[in-house]
Amino acid sequence: MLALDIFGFKALWSPYFLLFMAAITAGYFLLTIKYRHLFPGSEKLTKQQIFLFLLSMALIYAIKGSPLDVLAHLMFYVHMIQMVALVLLIPPLLIFAIPVWVWRKLLEFKVINSLLTFFTKPLIALIVFNGLFSFYHIPLIFDHVMQSFWMHTAYTLVLFVVAVFMWWPLLNQVPEHQNLSGLKKVAYIFADGILITPACALIIFADTSLYATYSDPAVWGKVMALCVGSANFASLNLSGPELFSSMSLVHDQQLGGVLMKVMQEVIYGAILARVFFEWFRKDQAEAEEIMNHNFNPSPVK
Numbered sequence: 001m002l003a004l005d006i007f008g009f010k011a012l013w014s015p016y017f018l019l020f021m022a023a024i025t026a027g028y029f030l031l032t033i034k035y036r037h038l039f040p041g042s043e044k045l046t047k048q049q050i051f052l053f054l055l056s057m058a059l060i061y062a063i064k065g066s067p068l069d070v071l072a073h074l075m076f077y078v079h080m081i082q083m084v085a086l087v088l089l090i091p092p093l094l095i096f097a098i099p100v101w102v103w104r105k106l107l108e109f110k111v112i113n114s115l116l117t118f119f120t121k122p123l124i125a126l127i128v129f130n131g132l133f134s135f136y137h138i139p140l141i142f143d144h145v146m147q148s149f150w151m152h153t154a155y156t157l158v159l160f161v162v163a164v165f166m167w168w169p170l171l172n173q174v175p176e177h178q179n180l181s182g183l184k185k186v187a188y189i190f191a192d193g194i195l196i197t198p199a200c201a202l203i204i205f206a207d208t209s210l211y212a213t214y215s216d217p218a219v220w221g222k223v224m225a226l227c228v229g230s231a232n233f234a235s236l237n238l239s240g241p242e243l244f245s246s247m248s249l250v251h252d253q254q255l256g257g258v259l260m261k262v263m264q265e266v267i268y269g270a271i272l273a274r275v276f277f278e279w280f281r282k283d284q285a286e287a288e289e290i291m292n293h294n295f296n297p298s299p300v301k
Contacts, residue, residue: 053097080256182279203257
C-alpha cells in the first residue's frame with residue numbers, strides 16, 4: 001500500500017488553513033481578554049471556556065487541515081468520522097466555549113438574531129439539520145458536491161451552521177434563549193437520533209458501493225485533484241483509493257455507517273446524561289426551596 005507522504009507537506013498539513021485557524025484563535029482571545037473592558041457586563045473567561053475553544057480549533061484543523069482530510073478522500077469511513085466531528089462534536093464545544101456576553105453581543109445584530117430565533121425553533125432545527133445531512137449523503141448529491149471546491153465548501157459551512165442551530169435549544173447558556181424544559185430536551189434528543197438514522201441505515205445496509213467518489217477512478221481523480229492540487233495529483237499517476245487500503249469499498253462504506261451511528265449514540269448519550277442531571281438538580285433545588293418556605297413561613301405583621 002502507498003503512504004500519504006507522496007502527496008507532500010502542503011497537501012497534508014494545509015499551512016494556510018492553519019494560519020487561518022490561528023487568526024480566529026487570536027481574535028477570540030483579543031475580544032474576550034484584551035478588549036473585554038470595552039463591553040459593559042462582560043465576564044472573565046473561565047478555564048473551561050479556554051480549554052473548550054482551543055479543543056474546538058484543534059479539532060477543526062485536524063479534520064480539515066491535517067492528513068485526516070486527505071484520508072477522508074481515500075476511505076469513506078474516515079469521511080464519516082470527519083462528519084461526526086464537524087456536526088456532532090465541535091458545535092456543542094463552541095456553544096459552551098463562547099461566553100454568554102459574546103452571544104448576546106452577536107444577537108444584537110438583527111440578521112443574526114432573526115436567523116437564530118427562527119432556525120433554533122425545535123421542530124425547524126431538527127428538520128433542517130437532519131434534512132440537509134441526509135440530503136448530502138444521497139449518492140448523486142454527494143458525488144456532485146465533492147467534485148466542486150466551492151460547492152463542497154459552501155455545503156460544509158451551511159451544514160456546520162445548521163448543526164449549531166440544532167444544538168442551540170439543548171445547550172445554550174443564554175437564559176432568555178433557554179426555552180426547552182428537561183422533559184422536552186429528552187424528547188428532542190430522541191427525535192434527533194431517530195431522524196438521523198435513515199442516512200446511516202442507507203450506508204450500512206447497502207450491498208454495493210454507493211459513491212462514485214470512491215469507486216469511479218475518473219470521479220475519484222477529480223476529487224483528489226481538488227484536495228491535493230491538480231498538478232501534484234497528475235504527477236503521481238494514481239488509479240484509485242484501493243492503492244491506500246486493503247479494505248473493500250463495500251466494507252469501507254459499511255464501516256463508515258456503523259462508526260457514524262455508534263459515535264452519534266455516544267455523543268447523544270453524553271448530552272442526554274447532562275440534560276437529565278441538570279433537570280434532576282433543578283427539581284431538587286425547587287423542592288428544597290418549597291420545603292424551606294413551608295418550614296420557615298414569613299412572619300405575620
